[in-house]
Structure formats: C-alpha cells, structure tokens
Amino acid sequence: MSSIMTQPETAACPAQPAVAARTLVTRQAIHSAVYTDPGIFEAEMRHVFGKAWLLIGHESQAPEAGDHFVTTAAGRPVLVVRDRSGKLHAFYNACPHRGARLRAQAGVGWPSISCPYHGWTFQLDGAFLSLPAIDEYPEAFRAAPPRLRRLEAQESYRGFLFVRTKAAGPSLEEFLGPIRDVIDDLVERSPKHELQCKPAILRHRYRGNWKLTFENLNDTIHAGFAHAVAARIASDLVAETPEQGGDPLIGLMMANGKPISFFQGLRMTLGRYGHSYFEAHMPTAYPDEVASALADSFTANGRTPPRGLAAGNDKHLGLLYPNAVWHARYQVVRMVYPIAPDETEVVTLSFGLVGAPESTYDSARSYCNGSSSAMSPVITDDLEIYEGIQANYRHLTGWHPITRGLDEDFSSDESARQVRATSEAFIRNQYRTWLAYLEAPDHA
Numbered sequence: 214m215s216s217i218m219t220q221p222e223t224a225a226c227p228a229q230p231a232v233a234a235r236t237l238v239t240r241q242a243i244h245s246a247v248y249t250d251p252g253i254f255e256a257e258m259r260h261v262f263g264k265a266w267l268l269i270g271h272e273s274q275a276p277e278a279g280d281h282f283v284t285t286a287a288g289r290p291v292l293v294v295r296d297r298s299g300k301l302h303a304f305y306n307a308c309p310h311r312g313a314r315l316r317a318q319a320g321v322g323w324p325s326i327s328c329p330y331h332g333w334t335f336q337l338d339g340a341f342l343s344l345p346a347i348d349e350y351p352e353a354f355r356a357a358p359p360r361l362r363r364l365e366a367q368e369s370y371r372g373f374l375f376v377r378t379k380a381a382g383p384s385l386e387e388f389l390g391p392i393r394d395v396i397d398d399l400v401e402r403s404p405k406h407e408l409q410c411k412p413a414i415l416r417h418r419y420r421g422n423w424k425l426t427f428e429n430l431n432d433t434i435h436a437g438f439a440h441a442v443a444a445r446i447a448s449d450l451v452a453e454t455p456e457q458g459g460d461p462l463i464g465l466m467m468a469n470g471k472p473i474s475f476f477q478g479l480r481m482t483l484g485r486y487g488h489s490y491f492e493a494h495m496p497t498a499y500p501d502e503v504a505s506a507l508a509d510s511f512t513a514n515g516r517t518p519p520r521g522l523a524a525g526n527d528k529h530l531g532l533l534y535p536n537a538v539w540h541a542r543y544q545v546v547r548m549v550y551p552i553a554p555d556e557t558e559v560v561t562l563s564f565g566l567v568g569a570p571e572s573t574y575d576s577a578r579s580y581c582n583g584s585s586s587a588m589s590p591v592i593t594d595d596l597e598i599y600e601g602i603q604a605n606y607r608h609l610t611g612w613h614p615i616t617r618g619l620d621e622d623f624s625s626d627e628s629a630r631q632v633r634a635t636s637e638a639f640i641r642n643q644y645r646t647w648l649a650y651l652e653a654p655d656h657a
C-alpha cells in the first residue's frame with residue numbers, strides 16, 4: 214500500500230549569490246521586497262531551503278520494498294524508494310542519461326526503477342542495473358555506468374524523513390532542537406509509538422509568499438480578529454446545542470475567539486534555526502469515550518499515556534522553519550512548498566495512531582477537512598489576508614514593524630527560550646535564521 218503524493222516544483226532555482234538581504238530586514242521591521250523580489254526568492258531557494266533540513270514525508274508512505282513516492286526539496290524533484298533491505302532512499306528524480314523524470318506519481322512494489330524515456334534501469338538502492346543496446350557504449354562507460362544521484366543528506370526522526378541539498382550542516386538532531394518535543398508529542402500518542410500516514414492528503418495553494426504562512430501560524434493575536442466570524446458562529450452553535458462543543462472543528466473555531474489576555478498567559482518556545490511552538494491552548498481532541506479507549510490501548514501495550522494527551526498539555530502548531538508545521542493534537546503535519554515569490558502550496562498529511570482505536574482518527578479527519586481543505590471556515594480567512602498583503606506589497610513598498618514583545622528577545626547563542634505567546638519574537642527568530650542562511654558561505 215502506498216499513498217499518492219505529487220508536489221509541484223518551483224519555476225526556477227538558478228545558482229545565484231544572496232542578494233543584499235540585510236538591507237531589507239532589521240530587528241524591528243521587514244521590507245515588503247522580502248516577499249516580492251524574484252532575486253530574494255531565488256536566493257531563498259538556494260540558501261534557505263538549500264541549507265535547512267527539509268521534511269519530505271513519512272516512512273509509512275512507502276511501507277514495502279519497491280514502494281515509492283515523489284516530492285520536492287528546495288524546488289528539486291525527489292523520488293523516495295524503499296529497497297529490499299527495508300532502507301528508504303531519497304534520490305533526485307532525474308535519470309542520469311538525459312535527465313527524464315523517473316516517476317511522476319507514487320506507486321507500489323517496483324521490482325526496479327526504470328526510466329520511461331530510453332529504458333535505463335536501476336536497482337531500488339539506485340545502483341545501475343541495465344540499459345538497452347549497452348554494447349554500443351564505450352568500454353569505459355560500461356565499466357562504470359552511472360547510478361541514481363542521492364540527496365546530499367538524509368536522516369529520519371521517529372519515522373519522519375528529512376533531507377538536505379547541501380552536504381555540510383548541523384545534524385538533524387541539532388537542527389530540530391526543542392521542536393523534537395512537538396514531534397514526540399505526536400508520535401507518543403500512539404500506544405506503539407508509531408504513526409501511519411493516511412492516503413487522504415490535502416493541499417491548497419494561495420497567491421502569496423511562503424513566509425506569510427510561517428509568520429501567521431504562531432501569531433496568536435490574529436486569531437481573534439481574522440477568525441472572529443467563525444468564532445462567533447461556533448459560540449452561537451454551542452450555546453444552542455452544547456454537545457457540538459465536542460466537535461474538533463467547533464473547538465478550534467471557538468478557541469480562536471479567546472481574548473488576548475488568554476494568549477498573553479501562554480508560553481511560546483523558540484528554538485535555534487527559526488523554530489517555535491506554543492502550548493496549552495485547547496481541550497483534548499478526543500471525546501471522552503475515545504480518550505478512554507485510547508487510554509486502554511496504552512495499558513494493553515504496557516505504556517503510560519503521554520502527558521500531551523491530557524487537556525491543555527498539548528504542543529500547538531510547531532513551526533519547523535522553513536518547511537513544516539506540526540499539529541500533534543490533531544495528528545496533522547503540513548509541508549510548505551514555495552512555488553514563486555507570490556505563490557505557495559501547502560500539503561497536509563494526516564496520521565493514524567498505530568495500535569490505537571480507529572476512532573482516534575476521527576478528530577484528525579475532521580480537523581483536516583475543517584482547517585486545511587477548500588471548505589475550511591478557518592484557513593480561508595488567513596488565505597484571503599495573505600493574498601491581500603501580497604497584492605498590496607506589489608505596489609505599496611515599504612517597511613512593516615515586527616516589534617511586539619521586542620524586550621523579550623533572546624540572544625543568538627541561546628538554544629531555546631520561552632516567551633509570551635503574543636510576542637512577535639518568533640518572527641524575529643525566523644528572520645535571524647533567514648539572514649544567517651542567506652549570508653553563510655555557499656559551502657556552509
């Protein structure tokens with residue numbers, strides 16, 4: 214079994230030195246050109262997405278030998294294949310002959326990897342296998358035929374597969390830092406500490422820069438304004454029919470209507486490399502009977518239910534800068550794909566908890582439909598705002614402040630710090646990382 218997953222690619226990713234990014238960002242403000250300038254975008258693809266560890270999927274998307282899925286990393290097409298020994302390989306999805314795509318879609322159980330153009334064939338670990346009319350090639354070529362090219366770095370953390378398109382850089386463990394807590398929070402909701410990616414993969418596109426998503430999802434102040442109508446509808450609904458309050462989507466809509474003072478009382482954790490998350494936001498995702506069945510499944514597996522399952526102990530919206538967003542409470546991970554300066558695609562994966570009652574997936578399904586699909590009454594508010602900002606920045610160039618909570622900022626040598634959840638410190642943290650990526654030497 215395997216799931217379908219096809220990501221779009223960025224239009225261009227030429228080798229280009231970083232533009233003068235430092236002139237466009239200060240500790241207190243961002244210039245609109247950061248969102249619109251094609252040179253900045255190309256530099257981001259090469260230096261930000263090119264140097265960071267990027268989440269490309271989950272091991273359960275290719276569970277058997279020969280199973281595979283396609284995606285992109287830093288705008289480059291990637292093919293992930295499981296070999297006969299069970300190892301996953303991330304290759305560039307380009308044939309070494311003339312560069313054709315080896316596969317455009319996910320699939321099940323290949324015996325080998327065959328190019329659709331001239332029939333060159335490779336083993337599942339990327340080694341050369343055969344090609345037609347091989348006798349016509351020079352002997353030197355036949356003695357050392359090419360293999361598939363791997364991504365420069367590949368590591369997994371608890372089933373999540375990460376790659377990097379530069380060989381040099383921090384280990385995945387160092388890169389993740391405190392954001393590991395968010396991944397652990399999701400994985401440890403399974404009594405077997407194992408996730409299963411579901412085939413229902415959602416995606417949406419908006420006409421706006423990728424950074425608008427990262428600057429929104431930990432912005433707690435916006436919730437009560439951008440989502441005020443949805444929050445009011447949900448509150449009215451629950452006032453009339455209180456049992457509706459147990460619906461995950463209704464719960465999310467109502468939580469957005471909480472006063473600013475509530476969010477000021479929450480903590481946000483900032484990590485190195487631009488990561489952040491906040492916590493203790495909403496009641497538990499599961500209805501009582503589902504939570505009880507889940508607790509029983511932990512007992513049956515000899516494990517204690519994790520702290521994150523208790524109401525108010527979840528870790529909310531973990532931002533793994535620059536390409537992934539974890540929402541452990543709803544068993545959902547989003548991946549952010551820049552397409553162009555003014556176009557972004559967001560892909561949402563949802564996960565079943567292996568060993569848990571299937572009913573624990575109901576809230577994930579509801580949350581996906583309610584927050585990540587085209588019918589969402591929540592994300593459509595954000596997308597409309599992103600597109601308005603992007604359209605304005607095309608014509609109204611200038612500086613925009615990011616000074617909320619400025620006094621709480623942490624110094625660059627601290628690996629993690631907690632700040633008030635209403636602070637814009639997470640945005641300043643992202644731009645500190647952004648500048649570091651753009652200004653580091655290309656080999657760094």
Ligand code: FES
Pocket residue numbers: 308309310311312313328329330331332333
């Ligand atoms: S491009 Fe792949 S076999 Fe020719």
Ligand SMILES: [Fe+2]
Pocket residue numbers: 429435436439440591595
């Ligand atoms: Fe929002």
